[in-house]
Amino acid sequence: MTHSIPTPDPSQTARLPLAEAVDDQVTPFHVDGLDVRGRVVRLGTALDAVMAHHAYPPLVKRLLGEAVALTVLLGSTLKISGRFILQTRTDGPVDLLVVDFTAPQDVRAYARFNTERLQAMQAALTPGQRLDSGALLGAGHLAMTIDQGLSANRYQGIVALEGGNLEDAAHRYFAQSEQIPTRVRLAVAEEVHPGDAASSWRAGGLMVQFLPTEGGRIRPVDLHPGDAPEGTELPEAAEGDDAWMEAQSLVGTLEDVELVDGDLSAERLLFRLFHERGVRVFQAENVVAKCSCSRERVTGVLANFSREERESLVEDGKVVVTCEFCGRSYDFKAEEIVGPEEPEASSDEA
Known part of the structure; x- marks a missing residue:
């Protein structure tokens, strides 16, 4: 992929440069x-x-x-x-x-x-x-x-x-x-x-x-x-x-x-x-x-973790994720992230 400055619109009007400085x-x-x-x-x-x-x-x-x-x-x-x-x-x-x-x-x-x-x-x-x-x-x-x-x-x-x-x-x-x-x-x-x-x-x-x-x-x-x-x-x-x-x-x-x-x-x-x-x-x-983080995006990221990894994030019954970019924190109940407890496997008695 070529990463170059695209050709601007050729329409133009001759004028003096603007004196007002505008940031951002x-x-x-x-x-x-x-x-x-x-x-x-x-x-x-x-x-x-x-x-x-x-x-x-x-x-x-x-x-x-x-x-x-x-x-x-x-x-x-x-x-x-x-x-x-x-x-x-x-x-x-x-x-x-x-x-x-x-x-x-x-x-x-x-x-x-x-x-x-x-x-x-x-x-x-x-x-x-x-x-x-x-x-x-x-x-x-x-x-x-x-x-x-x-x-x-x-x-x-x-x-x-x-x-x-x-x-x-x-x-x-x-x-x-x-x-x-x-x-x-x-x-x-x-x-x-x-x-x-x-x-x-x-x-x-x-x-x-x-x-x-x-x-x-x-x-x-x-x-x-x-x-x-x-x-x-x-x-x-x-x-x-x-x-x-x-x-x-x-x-x-x-x-x-x-x-x-x-x-x-x-x-x-x-x-x-x-x-x-x-x-x-x-x-x-x-x-x-502007930060693009959101509760939905954080949920999507956590969903890619294994169950063991998600369980390791739980503290005091909840999971807290803080965005490194903007500092915003997202709180989740443990069951929202980890899911319901998995039933223990049972074996048939002889």
């Missing part, structure tokens, strides 16, 4: 002069709502914000209803990340971390040094799954995490699984408010993909070099195309503060980057923090 939206765009399509995501209150159910330390919030921004960028490209799930399993102090995007707009997320390891890493930092997402994750793998429901097979791409950040992982995913020249930028910032008000978080991301209409301009990625020395770099698709090189150079000028600036609209950001080539923007799509 994804803005699709197209730069005709460079054969580049892309998306910009800006997250504000939705990101705070996603993280509100857990007492995450700031380092974990920053990492989870990057993961949410990346997942929304990718999940919002789904052409049909379905789910896009990003999940990491690693040996770092944050050993599990799960971000679940249900098209067209719902997102939820969860992170599992080791407090002692985080504190030890922070204590070892030199003044001015900052832990990036690669250090927090460590080594392991990142899986990206597209689930289109019962009507279609699930598609999953997996890339190794070896100390690199989430941007690096996204680039490897597209190079290996999709073979679409892609660049991703992610940024997260904490906003500290005056007085006793709690701080809030913002995240931003930009993805550009090189999808020329002229055939033959994208050279297929070569197969793995086999017995070549470890660390050999694979040739990159479209490496020598002038348009793609220019697009990458422009994206390279983007600073983190521009991605998370609450006073800079997505349209003005895109105008800054691509105004010389002309950029078309399309209808923005909303992003909402």
Whole structure:
């Protein structure tokens, strides 16, 4: 399955970029002069709502914000209803990340971390040094799954995490699984408010993909070099195309503060980057923090457990299940989950 940004509606009207910055939206765009399509995501209150159910330390919030921004960028490209799930399993102090995007707009997320390891890493930092997402994750793998429901097979791409950040992982995913020249930028910032008000978080991301209409301009990625020395770099698709090189150079000028600036609209950001080539923007799509858990879904999950497993969940005559994403608890009577007691087998007397 090709996972690329769909071609937007060609209808357009020339105008100046909107000055008003709007959070919790994804803005699709197209730069005709460079054969580049892309998306910009800006997250504000939705990101705070996603993280509100857990007492995450700031380092974990920053990492989870990057993961949410990346997942929304990718999940919002789904052409049909379905789910896009990003999940990491690693040996770092944050050993599990799960971000679940249900098209067209719902997102939820969860992170599992080791407090002692985080504190030890922070204590070892030199003044001015900052832990990036690669250090927090460590080594392991990142899986990206597209689930289109019962009507279609699930598609999953997996890339190794070896100390690199989430941007690096996204680039490897597209190079290996999709073979679409892609660049991703992610940024997260904490906003500290005056007085006793709690701080809030913002995240931003930009993805550009090189999808020329002229055939033959994208050279297929070569197969793995086999017995070549470890660390050999694979040739990159479209490496020598002038348009793609220019697009990458422009994206390279983007600073983190521009991605998370609450006073800079997505349209003005895109105008800054691509105004010389002309950029078309399309209808923005909303992003909402919303969990998809329900009593019926929890019941369905428990039904897949064996009777012995369900019995082990019973405490004080009931079963309590708490959603890791939103913190909501569901209480069940033991007989609802385990079922009636099974009669003891009897043997006929001789």
